[in-house]
Amino acid sequence: MLNDDPLTQRTTRPLRVYQQMPRFQRVKVSVLGRYMLADRREFPCQVLEMSPGDAVMIAPVAGQVGERVIAYLDSLGRVEGEIIELIDGGFKASLSASPRKRDKLAAQLTWLANKDLLGLPEDRRHERVVPDNRHSTVVLDDGRRYNCKIIDISLSGAAVELAVRPTIGTPCTLGRMRAKIVRHFQDGVGVEFTSAQEMINVVQQNLRVN
Known part of the structure; x- marks a missing residue:
C-alpha cells in the first residue's frame, strides 16, 4: 500500500538519497546563477554552501523533493542533480557528475x-x-x-x-x-x-x- 502522507514522503526520501551519495564537505560560497525545474521553468538562485556532491540554494520556487534540477552558476558552469530537501527559502540538491567533473568542481x-x-x-x-x-x-x-x-x-x-x-x-x-x-x-x-x-x-x- 502506497503512503499518501506528504510529510512522511518528504522525510524518508532524502535519507535514501544521502545514503547513496559519497560524503563531501561543503564550503560556504556566494554564487549567483539560474536553475531550471523539471517543467522547464527557470528562476534566479544563489548558492550558499556547496560541495562536489551537493548544494544549498536560495530559490524563489523550491520544486519538489525528488525533482530533477539543472543550474547554470557563475564561475562554476552547468551542474545538475536532484532536490533532496526543502529548506526555508530554497532547497538542497544532490549533484550528479562524473569523477572527472567532481574533481574539477x-x-x-x-x-x-x-x-x-x-x-x-x-x-x-x-x-x-x-x-x-x-x-x-x-x-x-x-x-x-x-x-x-x-x-x-x-x-x-x-x-x-x-x-x-x-x-x-x-x-x-x-x-x-x-x-x-x-x-x-x-x-x-x-x-x-x-x-x-x-x-x-x-x-x-x-x-x-x-
Whole structure:
C-alpha cells in the first residue's frame, strides 16, 4: 500500500538519497546563477554552501523533493542533480557528475573558498582556469621536490595545493615553468611565473610531468 502522507514522503526520501551519495564537505560560497525545474521553468538562485556532491540554494520556487534540477552558476558552469530537501527559502540538491567533473568542481570550490586569502581578485591580470592535468611538482632552487596539485592557473601565475610553505620570494619551478612564491594560503601557495606565456594551452602542456 502506497503512503499518501506528504510529510512522511518528504522525510524518508532524502535519507535514501544521502545514503547513496559519497560524503563531501561543503564550503560556504556566494554564487549567483539560474536553475531550471523539471517543467522547464527557470528562476534566479544563489548558492550558499556547496560541495562536489551537493548544494544549498536560495530559490524563489523550491520544486519538489525528488525533482530533477539543472543550474547554470557563475564561475562554476552547468551542474545538475536532484532536490533532496526543502529548506526555508530554497532547497538542497544532490549533484550528479562524473569523477572527472567532481574533481574539477572541487578545484573550483577550493578557489572560491580561498580567493580572499589568496588576495587575487584585484590582482588578476589574466583569466584563471582549472587545467585538465592538475598533478605536478614544485622544485625549489636547492633541489627539494614536492608533489602538488594545481588549483587554477593563468598566463601569469598559479595557485597550488602544497604541503610546505617556502618563504615568499623563493624561486622555484612548477612543472617546467620558472616561477617564484608570492603568496601563502591555508592549503598551499600562489606562484608567479617568471615570464608570462602567450597561450594558456602552452602553460598546461608545460605543467605536465613526464
